[in-house]
Amino acid sequence: MTEQELIELPYNHEDLEPGISAQVVEWHHKTHHQSYVNGWNTAEEKLEKQRETGDFSSTGSLLRSFTHNFCGNILHDVFWSNMSPNGGGEPEGALRERIEEEFGSYENWKKEFEEAAKAAGGWALLVYIPYSNELHNVAVDKHDQGAVWGAHPVLALDVWEHSYYHDYGPKRGGFIESFFDLVDWEDVQNRYEDVVGKFE
Numbered sequence: 001m002t003e004q005e006l007i008e009l010p011y012n013h014e015d016l017e018p019g020i021s022a023q024v025v026e027w028h029h030k031t032h033h034q035s036y037v038n039g040w041n042t043a044e045e046k047l048e049k050q051r052e053t054g055d056f057s058s059t060g061s062l063l064r065s066f067t068h069n070f071c072g073n074i075l076h077d078v079f080w081s082n083m084s085p086n087g088g089g090e091p092e093g094a095l096r097e098r099i100e101e102e103f104g105s106y107e108n109w110k111k112e113f114e115e116a117a118k119a120a121g122g123w124a125l126l127v128y129i130p131y132s133n134e135l136h137n138v139a140v141d142k143h144d145q146g147a148v149w150g151a152h153p154v155l156a157l158d159v160w161e162h163s164y165y166h167d168y169g170p171k172r173g174g175f176i177e178s179f180f181d182l183v184d185w186e187d188v189q190n191r192y193e194d195v196v197g198k199f200e
């Protein structure tokens, strides 16, 4: 497999202040996100080595490592691109209509998403599920526990402690509130429209 690389951030570390400090963005991207990219590459290299040598004795731990690091990487990619220094506001267009249809109102959806973010041990996600043709909120522990097969994340909020503790201490709710001032709804809408378009 081609070696995977950490994505570049679409903004500078300080651009998400005051919601997220430059220090947290830097650590989160360069250290934590990088570790998932590295872990993914390492797992793939070791799996390839096993196939070459025929010694499959580490398969269980390597596949668990692959899943953990792959999922960590893809969710961080979505999380970073879901935010912008000019973010905030509310969704519009087809996504807005779909949210109102599925959740009753934007406010209802937001309340449910916020509760998911308070309860999750890893991520709150808004996903589109082609199998049942619906939008759904999901609360995920780690990067994959509680994940839904075939679901496409369109909005991802990282609630691991590395995401907020330095800035907010135990007040995760304050971080969740700030996140909504940073959400780039155009990116979320594009993700939704792209994935729905592929399955229509």
Ligand SMILES: [Fe+2]
Residues within 6 Å of the ligand: 028, 032, 033, 076, 158, 160, 162, 163
């Ligand atoms: Fe993270």
